[in-house]
Amino acid sequence: MADESPPAPEPADGNVGPARNPVGVFWGGRAWEFLSLVRARSPLVQCITNFVSMDLVANTLLAAGASPAMVHSIHEIEGFTPRCDALYVNVGTLSESWLPSMRAAASAAVGAGRPWVLDPVAVSASDFRMDACLGLVALRPTVIRGNPSEILALSSACRFSDSRGVDSSHESMDAVGAAMSLAEASGATVAVSGAIDYVTDGKQVVGTHNGVAMMQKITATGCAVTALIAAFVAVDPSNTFEATLCALSIFGLAGELGMDLARGPASLRTNMIDSLYGLDEQTVASRVIVSQRR
Numbered sequence: 001m002a003d004e005s006p007p008a009p010e011p012a013d014g015n016v017g018p019a020r021n022p023v024g025v026f027w028g029g030r031a032w033e034f035l036s037l038v039r040a041r042s043p044l045v046q047c048i049t050n051f052v053s054m055d056l057v058a059n060t061l062l063a064a065g066a067s068p069a070m071v072h073s074i075h076e077i078e079g080f081t082p083r084c085d086a087l088y089v090n091v092g093t094l095s096e097s098w099l100p101s102m103r104a105a106a107s108a109a110v111g112a113g114r115p116w117v118l119d120p121v122a123v124s125a126s127d128f129r130m131d132a133c134l135g136l137v138a139l140r141p142t143v144i145r146g147n148p149s150e151i152l153a154l155s156s157a158c159r160f161s162d163s164r165g166v167d168s169s170h171e172s173m174d175a176v177g178a179a180m181s182l183a184e185a186s187g188a189t190v191a192v193s194g195a196i197d198y199v200t201d202g203k204q205v206v207g208t209h210n211g212v213a214m215m216q217k218i219t220a221t222g223c224a225v226t227a228l229i230a231a232f233v234a235v236d237p238s239n240t241f242e243a244t245l246c247a248l249s250i251f252g253l254a255g256e257l258g259m260d261l262a263r264g265p266a267s268l269r270t271n272m273i274d275s276l277y278g279l280d281e282q283t284v285a286s287r288v289i290v291s292q293r294r
């Protein structure tokens with residue numbers, strides 16, 4: 001298809017331009033379209049997520065215009081999950097009693113033709129967690145998003161990596177190859193977060209440069225952006241790759257705007273939610289920065 005979109009303005013540092021997607025649409029424009037769809041449709045996102053993250057995940061989804069539901073009882077899966085627009089599973093505070101709900105919900109989502117998204121928090125912390133995540137990956141998540149250490153560990157299914165827990169000890173660039181392998185093996189779109197967030201389907205790799213380092217100093221920002229990915233995928237399940245990249249861009253941009261007024265992590269958290277809520281087309285179109293890596 002001919003590329004008829006106008007040329008993108010080069011960013012100040014000149015080395016990464018807002019790239020075009022394969023059909024020549026600006027990522028800033030795509031990100032705005034996805035956010036607008038989420039605001040218009042308010043997708044219902046079932047979240048089976050860790051205790052630490054529940055508040056930030058729910059508030060992030062609400063600020064974006066989506067509708068969160070923290071429903072995790074095994075007795076509610078059969079009736080509830082197929083009615084949702086997307087499912088989000090996060091193993092951050094995994095326990096024996098929750099794992100069956102996660103599996104049942106993933107199966108129910110797949111059975112109902114709904115997308116589901118996995119966040120393999122601290123996957124290498126224990127054999128129990130690694131086995132649980134491998135079992136969940138076998139249930140065909142639509143998207144997997146983790147930090148570099150998590151994606152490296154899950155991709156190699158290495159049970160005793162040098163990861164220290166929920167935080168990453170690697171750069172996102174280090175995990176791009178692992179993310180591609182994981183995408184190929186699982187059939188999922190894989191996102192690895194960091195200073196640059198990379199998204200891959202196993203063939204192409206695209207990076208978004210939005211975000212600020214202080215987002216790492218707020219617990220559950222990773223969990224929250226994975227939930228946002230679920231909301232974006234929910235409104236356009238046939239464009240998983242774009243939805244994932246745009247959710248990461250939008251969340252990073254909210255962090256950048258929030259940082260303008262922040263005095264530290266606590267005020268950044270508040271300002272980030274406010275900024276996400278208030279994003280407008282001009283800001284999104286002009287400030288989303290994406291680069292094609294491959």
Ligand SMILES: Nc1ncnc2c1ncn2[C@@H]1O[C@H](COP(=O)(O)OP(=O)(O)O)[C@@H](O)[C@H]1O
Pocket residue numbers: 146147148166167168193194195196197210211212213214215216220221222223225248251252
């Ligand atoms: N060095 C960084 N610079 C800018 N943004 C970052 C940086 N590190 C992480 N982020 C952003 O913080 C959010 C959470 O990512 P990350 O900290 O990698 O996940 P997790 O919380 O799962 O470890 C993502 O939106 C990511 O883009």
Ligand SMILES: Cc1ncsc1CCOP(=O)(O)O
Pocket residue numbers: 050052053092093121166167219220221222223224
């Ligand atoms: C601190 C902590 N412990 C178990 S889950 C969790 C939150 C992890 O959040 P994130 O992966 O977004 O950093």
Ligand SMILES: [Mg+2]
Pocket residue numbers: 119121122146147166222223
């Ligand atoms: Mg995480």
